[in-house]
Amino acid sequence: MIIAANLKTNLTRSATHKYMQEIEKYSKASSSEVIIFPAMTSLDNFKIDKTIVGAQNAYPTVNGAFTGEIGLEQLDEFGIKTILIGHSERRHILHESQEFLVEKFNYFKKLGFKIVYCVGEPKAIREAGKEEMLTYITKQYEGIDTTYENLIIAYEPVWAIGTGITPTLEDIEDVHTELKKKSPAPLLYGGSVKVNNAKEVLNLNNVDGILVGSAALYAEHFGLMIQYSDEL
Numbered sequence: 001m002i003i004a005a006n007l008k009t010n011l012t013r014s015a016t017h018k019y020m021q022e023i024e025k026y027s028k029a030s031s032s033e034v035i036i037f038p039a040m041t042s043l044d045n046f047k048i049d050k051t052i053v054g055a056q057n058a059y060p061t062v063n064g065a066f067t068g069e070i071g072l073e074q075l076d077e078f079g080i081k082t083i084l085i086g087h088s089e090r091r092h093i094l095h096e097s098q099e100f101l102v103e104k105f106n107y108f109k110k111l112g113f114k115i116v117y118c119v120g121e122p123k124a125i126r127e128a129g130k131e132e133m134l135t136y137i138t139k140q141y142e143g144i145d146t147t148y149e150n151l152i153i154a155y156e157p158v159w160a161i162g163t164g165i166t167p168t169l170e171d172i173e174d175v176h177t178e179l180k181k182k183s184p185a186p187l188l189y190g191g192s193v194k195v196n197n198a199k200e201v202l203n204l205n206n207v208d209g210i211l212v213g214s215a216a217l218y219a220e221h222f223g224l225m226i227q228y229s230d231e232l
C-alpha cells in the first residue's frame with residue numbers, strides 16, 4: 001500500500017519538522033510506503049530513514065529565470081527524488097495545461113523521479129455520465145508514459161477534494177477498475193479521505209493506497225491511516 005499526504009500550503013517549517021518526526025514513527029512500524037509532500041519552504045532532509053519526502057511542484061529546469069518556481073538544483077539540495085504532477089489545484093487554479101504537465105512529466109521521468117500523477121474530473125463532467133467522465137480522464141493520460149516504472153497514479157475527483165464529499169465506495173471501485181486498464185502503475189484514491197472512511201477505501205479492489213489532503217494535517221489522524229493500511 002502507498003499512503004501519501006499532500007500538505008499543500010499548510011504548516012510552517014518548524015511545524016513540518018515536528019510532523020515528519022511523528023509520521024516517521026508510524027511509517028517505520030508499517031510495511032506501507034509513506035510519502036509526504038510538504039510546502040516548498042519546508043522541504044528539508046528531515047533526518048528520517050523510511051518516509052519519502054516529495055515536492056508538490058517544480059519547474060522542469062535545473063535553475064534559471066522562473067520567478068516563484070523551484071528547479072532541480074533546489075530539489076537536489078535536499079535529496080528530493082519524488083514529485084507530484086497534475087494535481088487538480090495546479091490544473092484548475094494555476095491553469096497548467098496537459099501539454100505543460102507532459103513536459104514536466106518527461107523532464108522528471110528522464111531524471112528517474114518517482115512521479116505521483118493526478119487525474120480526476122470536475123463535478124459537471126461526473127454529472128454528464130460515466131462515458132463523458134472516462135473520456136475526460138482519458139485526456140489526462142495523453143502524452144504520459146503509463147508504463148513508467150516509477151509512476152504512481154492518483155485518481156482524485158475534483159469535486160471530492162477538500163469538500164468532505166466522496167463518491168460512493170462502489171463508484172470509487174468502478175472508476176479504479178476502469179483506470180487500471182490504462183496503466184499497471186499503483187493507483188491511489190484521493191478526495192476527502194478521513195480517518196472514518198480510510199479503511200473502507202483502502203479495502204476496495206484496485207485501490208493501492210490513498211492520497212490525503214486536509215485530514216493528513218493531523219499527524220495522529222494520518223498515522224492511524226498508515227496503521228489501517230497494515231490491517232487489511
Ligand code: PEP
Nearest residue numbers: 161162190191192213214
Ligand atoms: C488533495 O488535495 O490531494 C486531497 C486529497 O485533499 P483532501 O483530502 O483535503 O480532499
